[in-house]
Amino acid sequence: MFYKNIFILFVFINFALLSCKKEDNYVPEKYAEESILYPEGIENRDATLLAIRDYVGVDLTGTIEIPADFCLAEFLDTEFKNVGQVKLNNDVLSQTSANIYISSLDDINFNLNPGNQNLWLIEGGNGFSAFNRKMEVKMPAKITFDALPNIITLGNNVTLKVKNFPTNAQAIIWQLKDIDGNFIQKETLTNELTLTSAELSQLIPGRNSLIKVAAYSLDKWDNGGKRFVFINEMVETANLELK
Numbered sequence: 001m002f003y004k005n006i007f008i009l010f011v012f013i014n015f016a017l018l019s020c021k022k023e024d025n026y027v028p029e030k031y032a033e034e035s036i037l038y039p040e041g042i043e044n045r046d047a048t049l050l051a052i053r054d055y056v057g058v059d060l061t062g063t064i065e066i067p068a069d070f071c072l073a074e075f076l077d078t079e080f081k082n083v084g085q086v087k088l089n090n091d092v093l094s095q096t097s098a099n100i101y102i103s104s105l106d107d108i109n110f111n112l113n114p115g116n117q118n119l120w121l122i123e124g125g126n127g128f129s130a131f132n133r134k135m136e137v138k139m140p141a142k143i144t145f146d147a148l149p150n151i152i153t154l155g156n157n158v159t160l161k162v163k164n165f166p167t168n169a170q171a172i173i174w175q176l177k178d179i180d181g182n183f184i185q186k187e188t189l190t191n192e193l194t195l196t197s198a199e200l201s202q203l204i205p206g207r208n209s210l211i212k213v214a215a216y217s218l219d220k221w222d223n224g225g226k227r228f229v230f231i232n233e234m235v236e237t238a239n240l241e242l243k
Contacts, residue, residue: 002017003023013047013153013217016176017081030208031179032178032179032209032210033210034210034212034237037173037175037214037216037235039187040187042231044227046077047074047228048228048234049073049088049228049230050070050231051139051231051232052069052070052214052232052234054236059173069111069112071093071103071104073102074101075088077126078099080099080129082099083122083125083128084126084158085123086120086122087119087120088119088120090121091110091111113139114138114140114167114168115168119140120133120135129224133221135205138168138217139217140169140217141167141168141234143166143169143214143215143236144162145211145213145236145238148238148240149240151242154200154243155200158194158195158200159192160194161191161192162213162215164191165190166234168203169215169216169217171189171215172190172193173187173213173214173216173233174186174187175212175213175214176195176210177203177211178204178205178206179206179208180204180206181205200242204242205241206241207241209237209239209240210237211237211238211240212235215234216233217231
């Protein structure tokens with residue numbers, strides 16, 4: 001089935017960035033937009049339940065990491081279905097008019113701590129049976145960039161690293177995105193990734209390009225004739241320059 005990425009707009013981060021520049025003539029700069037990083041091999045599913053903790057790098061006087069929990073649940077037949085109340089770790093998700101369940105910007109703590117086995121509760125409806133299920137896989141440990149460059153030169157190869165391969169992670173998703181939305185996304189089973197100049201040539205230069213890494217664990221489960229995919233992600237996000 002085809003699933004579109006849903007953009008995560010960190011309003012509170014944008015506010016923090018703007019509040020640091022008080023000049024009357026300040027013009028906001030274009031930033032690459034954040035999006036959910038979906039693992040490979042999950043195309044055939046009827047429902048997706050994501051639990052994401054994102055450590056967002058904000059360049060103020062230095063790099064300040066803000067942990068923010070983001071949760072999303074989608075139940076799809078020919079369209080998104082109303083399945084009643086949805087909870088993650090006993091916290092209720094908000095239901096949109098399009099029947100997508102999502103955490104709100106003022107609720108950024110769903111106890112998505114490293115090693116936690118998340119508990120999902122679904123009231124049920126429209127062909128989706130009720131359940132109260134603790135995931136068999138755990139939240140990965142925190143993922144942290146290792147010597148992340150401030151500038152990536154598009155004409156050269158580059159090797160990106162995180163400090164170690166996080167405990168409880170099945171793999172790491174890497175995404176490098178430019179300010180026009182072009183991106184490179186790959187998965188590794190190690191703590192580093194090399195991108196060639198040929199791969200980087202599809203991106204355009206920009207000072208506020210985005211790099212994300214997500215250590216993930218996932219759990220596939222069949223219930224009542226429906227295929228569910230539960231995804232845990234521990235993410236780190238930062239802005240850098242593509243040159």
